[in-house]
Amino acid sequence: MLLNGSEIVIECLKEQGVDTVFGYPGGAILNLYDALYKHKDEIKHVLTSHEQGASHAADGYARSTGRVGVCFATSGPGATNLVTGIATAHMDSVPMIAITCNVTVPLLGKDSFQEIDIHGITMPITKHNFIVKDVEELADTIRRAFEIAQTGRPGPVLIDIPKDVTAKEAEYYRVDPLPIGRVKKDITPEAIDKAIKLIKSSKKPYIFVGGGATISESHDELAKFVELMDAPVCDTLMGKGAYDGTKDNYTGMLGMHGTKTSNFGVSECDLLIAIGTRFSDRVLGNPAKFASKAKILQFDVDPAEVNKNIVVTHEVIGDIKEILDRINPKLEQQSHPAWMSRIKDLMCQYPAKINPTGLSGPFVIEETYRQTKGDAIITTEVGQHQMWAAQYYKYSRPRQLLTSGGLGTMGYGLGACIGAKTANPDKICINFAGDGCFRMNMNEMATASREKLPIIEIIINNHVLGMVRQWQTLFYDHRYSATVLDDGVDFVKLAEAMGATGLRATTQEEFAEALSTALKSDKPVLIDCIIDCDDKVWPMVAPGAPISDCFDDTDKK
Numbered sequence: 302m303l304l305n306g307s308e309i310v311i312e313c314l315k316e317q318g319v320d321t322v323f324g325y326p327g328g329a330i331l332n333l334y335d336a337l338y339k340h341k342d343e344i345k346h347v348l349t350s351h352e353q354g355a356s357h358a359a360d361g362y363a364r365s366t367g368r369v370g371v372c373f374a375t376s377g378p379g380a381t382n383l384v385t386g387i388a389t390a391h392m393d394s395v396p397m398i399a400i401t402c403n404v405t406v407p408l409l410g411k412d413s414f415q416e417i418d419i420h421g422i423t424m425p426i427t428k429h430n431f432i433v434k435d436v437e438e439l440a441d442t443i444r445r446a447f448e449i450a451q452t453g454r455p456g457p458v459l460i461d462i463p464k465d466v467t468a469k470e471a472e473y474y475r476v477d478p479l480p481i482g483r484v485k486k487d488i489t490p491e492a493i494d495k496a497i498k499l500i501k502s503s504k505k506p507y508i509f510v511g512g513g514a515t516i517s518e519s520h521d522e523l524a525k526f527v528e529l530m531d532a533p534v535c536d537t538l539m540g541k542g543a544y545d546g547t548k549d550n551y552t553g554m555l556g557m558h559g560t561k562t563s564n565f566g567v568s569e570c571d572l573l574i575a576i577g578t579r580f581s582d583r584v585l586g587n588p589a590k591f592a593s594k595a596k597i598l599q600f601d602v603d604p605a606e607v608n609k610n611i612v613v614t615h616e617v618i619g620d621i622k623e624i625l626d627r628i629n630p631k632l633e634q635q636s637h638p639a640w641m642s643r644i645k646d647l648m649c650q651y652p653a654k655i656n657p658t659g660l661s662g663p664f665v666i667e668e669t670y671r672q673t674k675g676d677a678i679i680t681t682e683v684g685q686h687q688m689w690a691a692q693y694y695k696y697s698r699p700r701q702l703l704t705s706g707g708l709g710t711m712g713y714g715l716g717a718c719i720g721a722k723t724a725n726p727d728k729i730c731i732n733f734a735g736d737g738c739f740r741m742n743m744n745e746m747a748t749a750s751r752e753k754l755p756i757i758e759i760i761i762n763n764h765v766l767g768m769v770r771q772w773q774t775l776f777y778d779h780r781y782s783a784t785v786l787d788d789g790v791d792f793v794k795l796a797e798a799m800g801a802t803g804l805r806a807t808t809q810e811e812f813a814e815a816l817s818t819a820l821k822s823d824k825p826v827l828i829d830c831i832i833d834c835d836d837k838v839w840p841m842v843a844p845g846a847p848i849s850d851c852f853d854d855t856d857k858k
Contacts, residue, residue, distance in 0.1 A: 302474075306436045306467040307336035310400065313443040314344060317478055319371050321345045321362060321723055323355040327375025329415065330402035332467040334373075347723060347752060349716065350744035352379050356386020357716025357742070358723070360395050364703045365678055365721040367518065369396045369450055376403045377415030380461070381422065385710060387457045388426040392707025393539060394516060396455035398446055399423075405465040406434050420461050428456030436469040444476060451481045453620075454603045455516060483517075484602050488619040493627050495615050499598050500632065503572035505640045506532040509555060512539030512706070513577020513601060514621050515699040519543070522625035523576065530574075531635045533644045535563035537578050538687075539706040542696035547675070550641070552648060556584035557842045558688045561651035561851050564842065566644050567592050568849040575599045577621045580610040581707070590847035600624045653692060654839075660809055662686055662761045662838075665830050666693035668809070669731060669759065672816050677729040678721045680704065682714040682738030685767040688838040690733045712741030715758060719745060722754045729757070729820065736762040736786055743795065749825040750800030757819045758801075758827040760792055763834045771837050776844075796827035805829045 304312065310333055314322070322344055326334045337346055349355040352374045359370030370390075374383050380401040390397045403409065404416045420432040429449045433442050439462070446458040500506065508530060514523055523544055527534055534544050535555040544551060553560035555567060567573060573595045578584070585591045588611055596614040599607055600621055607616045617624050655663045666689045669677070675695055681687040681704040696702050703721060705713040718732035739760050749756050761767075766784040773781050793803030802824060806812035812830055819826035839853035 302472070303470050304473045305332070305470050306439050306462065307332040309436070309439050309471065309473050310443065310462070310467070311336045311340050311344065312473055312475065313440050314371065315340070316444070316475060317369065317447045319344060319369070321347065322371045322373055323347045323349055323358040323362070323720065324373030325349060325352050325355055325375070325379060327379045327415070329376035329404060329464045330373060330379070332464065333400070333402060347719070347748070349719070349748045351742065352382035353386055353712065354716040354719070354742055354745040354748060356383045356397075356399065357389065357713050358720035359397050360386060360390045360713075361680060361703050361717030361720030362724045363390070363395050363397055364717070365700050366724045367700065369398055369447060370720065371398045371400065374399070374401050375415070376401065377417045380417055380419040384422060384426070387423055387459065389705050389708045389710045389713055390457040391426045391428070393705065394455050394512065395457065396450040397457040398450055399457060399459045401459065401461045402467060403432070403461050403463045406463045409463065419459065423459045426457075427459050430459035430461070432461040433466055434463060436466050436471040439466065439471065440473060440476075444478065447478065448481070453484045483620040483623050485619045485623040488617060488623055488627060492617045493631065496598055496617055496628060497631055499572060499596060499615060500530070500574070500635065504637060505570045506530060506572040506574060506637065507567050507570040507595070508532050508534045509567070509573055509575045509578060510534060510536040510540040510543050511576065511578025512537065514540060514543035517577065517602070517621035518699070519622035519625055520699050522622055522629065525629050526625050526632070529629060529632045529634055531637050531641065533566060533641065535559065535567065537581070537584060537706070538691055538704060540578060541691060541702040542699045545697045546695040547697050550644070552644060554691055556586065556848060558692070558838050558840065559848070559851070560653070561840050561853075562644065562647040564840070564848040564851040565647055568594070568847070569643075570595045573597045575613070577601060579606045582610070585610060586842050586846055586848040586850075590849070655693075660807060660812060660830060660832055661836055662689040662832060663693050664809055665759060665761055665812055666690055666733070668813055669816060670694045672813070672820060673729050673731070677731050678703065678725060680714040680718040680721060680730070680732045682732070682734040682741075683709045683711045684735045684738060685771065685836070685838050686733045686735050686761040689761070711738040714738065715742050715745045718756045718758070719749055719752070719754060722756050723752070731757045731759060734758060734760050735767055736760055736764060736792070737766040739792065746796055746799040746801050746825060746827065754825060755823050756825050758796075758825065760827065760829050761832055762792070762829050763832050763836060765834045767836070768838070770834065774835065774837075792827060792829040801825035801827055803827050803829070805831070807831045
């Protein structure tokens with residue numbers, strides 16, 4: 302059938318099973334929004350308060366479902382406002398399609414009104430990107446973009462469409478998408494056999510799980526592998542929930558704010574099995590001293606991540622689910638009673654601690670876990686509250702914690718929470734924020750109100766930039782340069798002005814009551830939790846130090 306470019310875009314989105322788009326209209330993208338209006342019963346559009354909010358919402362939609370998130374923006378500043386969200390998705394391997402519209406083809410490259418080379422700008426922060434100057438190529442380009450976003454290691458793809466291309470006509474024929482195949486061509490019998498040989502020779506193995514295990518949907522295969530291994534399990538921030546965090550052999554996060562058990566245990570192990578993790582600097586500490594007693598076995602879909610940050614003994618390249626599917630049937634039951642006893646002793650010696658009196662970040666997280674029975678989808682901003690959310694909420698399933706791990710994007714969580722709630726209307730969706738982060742994109746509370754999304758925004762408010770202040774205290778001799786935020790902004794009144802319910806808590810009892818109220822609400826609720834400005838995230842590893850030098854407040858005393 303003969304359709305214009307805008308109608309072709311909508312039909313291609315329907316082909317791909319897209320049911321929701323997040324965005325903000327403008328002049329260059331008007332044709333596309335006009336076509337979307339005619340299909341509003343098939344594709345829901347969520348109008349965010351800012352394009353960055355749209356990109357984070359698409360990201361949250363994708364992370365919480367495993368499906369591709371989609372966002373729209375107009376040309377110029379509309380497109381550039383997506384950049385931070387695209388970069389966030391790129392760093393954390395999130396499948397996302399960003400569709401922007403530009404000035405007409407004759408005006409490209411002439412510094413026209415609201416023209417920007419978004420194709421060039423986003424080249425380093427996308428898995429791939431396109432500018433479509435011929436309407437005849439539009440449908441195939443969109444299909445290719447969805448395929449790229451989902452194949453192998455996922456990532457964001459940008460499609461820039463000049464306005465005249467959205468108006469021109471071309472023949473459209475529906476094409477049903479082919480299944481996305483798993484990467485397995487390099488999973489050879491020899492690679493599997495060598496991995497099993499390393500495993501069998503180990504007396505003190507440790508399993509280290511990253512976000513790749515979640516992306517591959519290998520939750521069940523990983524659980525079986527861990528059972529066969531008889532080994533402790535730690536994870537990255539992105540790996541939360543890939544292995545059940547309520548299990549007795551789960552020791553918590555590894556790295557800068559990882560548990561002492563994980564940091565000390567990995568430093569003692571003789572084999573570290575890294576599953577879908579890229580060994581970021583926040584995990585390694587000092588790379589020369591990381592897991593220095595261990596051989597390292599790495600499973601990863603992306604060969605570029607092997608020997609990039611740490612040299613490994615052996616690797617198996619491919620989809621994590623496929624790798625574990627091949628190893629598990631060949632792996633005999635392992636037994637490491639002495640090693641497991643040692644890890645249990647470490648866990649007893651270094652338990653997570655919460656101040657029994659006064660309102661604190663850890664108490665807020667743990668009380669939230671208790672009242673939600675561990676079943677909420679948690680999003681976070683970036684900073685102290687993010688680390689507390691990783692430490693004190695137990696994630697028992699994948700896609701339960703949505704957080705900006707690689708880029709560390711302040712302002713990510715609220716948009717992501719909107720995206721997650723839109724995709725999962727029957728789930729409790731809670732965003733943890735610091736007061737500094739909330740200021741970044743707090744306008745999205747208006748989006749939640751307009752969309753009637755009963756999300757819960759919990760601000761852990763210390764009136765400072767908490768994580769930066771923590772570093773200034775520990776490493777900059779208490780020079781608090783530009784980190785004090787005690788300027789009298791009333792977040793409760795602000796929430797009410799945006800159509801949400803605002804509550805404040807200054808004690809443990811007040812927070813428990815406020816959260817109970819929020820969980821019963823049918824509208825967005827903000828809880829402003831006032832904590833001490835010098836509360837810190839413990840344990841900690843100083844930048845560049847080995848993870849075995851993990852310390853907390855008792856060590857400093």
